[in-house]
Amino acid sequence: LRGAAALERLASSPDKFLNPLLLLILVCQLVSATLVGVLAEHQFGAAGLIVATVLEVVVIFVIFEAIPKNFAVMHSDSSALFAAPIIEIILKFWPIKWISFVLLSLAHAVLRPFGNPEDGQKVTESEIIAMATVAHSDASIDRSERDFIRSMLLMGVTIVREIMIPRIDMLTVRSEQTVQEVLDYAVSEGRTRFPVLGEDIDDIVGVVNLRWLLKELKKGNGAKALSELKMNEPTFVPETRKVDTLIKEFRGSKTHLFIVVDEYGSTAGIVTLEDVLEEVVGQILDEHDEEAVEIEVDEEAPLPWPRIVNARLNIEDVNDRMKMALPMGSYDTVAGLVL
Structure with a gap:
């Protein structure tokens, strides 16, 4: 696309063009205000100041501010592609870049005793979430897009307890059940992974999945109890673990199901890789799931x-x-x- 290369160069380093451009806009406004004021005073005398002020407000705000900016918002892509090459040409005028650099250096020198000026230029996660919320309110993005942005940014503060399947909703099997019994249960429930209980729900001795069950069935172990076979060891995570850390643990493990425990070591629930994905992209339904009426x-x-x-x-x-x-x-x- 015409202008795409220039736009990419500008977008990669916005500070290099924003500051000189703002300086140029300020200079143009000051020069125009001065000229209009002098001409109006010469033409209308004492009333010239009022005429110049009204004229400047109307012309600058309506013609040079409101109309261009609203047009750019409505046609952002085409406006950016059109303006990028022009801005690059303007920035080749070295006095603008040099003066803006000197003025910014002076401003940074004044602000340095109060902290690093660059710190205030960082956009925080809460600000991005707020912008996404405003965009959703303005119908610029839909709810799913807003939720996706929010979920991605909150990964570092969301804890496992907020996304886990609670203990009361867990589907489990017992260690004395046979491979065939568990396989039949898996088919009837439409699930592929189960925690294996020993004495009670706080005594989880293993995790089995559909692939493991089929392998054991093929070996002729269909009538054997789970406790007689070598099951996958359960992986325990605290309910306060951050979700972004949990993702790394899923990537480094060979299981897609973790047992969540509370501060006393009791079973609080389970969390699966699917739960983490649903936290980002929303509910994922397979052929066995029925869409819940919320x-x-x-x-x-x-x-x-x-x-x-x-x-x-x-x-x-x-x-x-x-x-x-x-x-x-x-x-x-x-x-x-x-x-």
């Missing part, structure tokens, strides 16, 4: 509550999708709010 209309319920909401739904999602303002707190879900 919010459904209850025609018989009295207003203003004509909805039945899944208790595990995130409070922020409820507020966003139902245009409500449920209070936020130490809890994450509707169940946490109610309880």
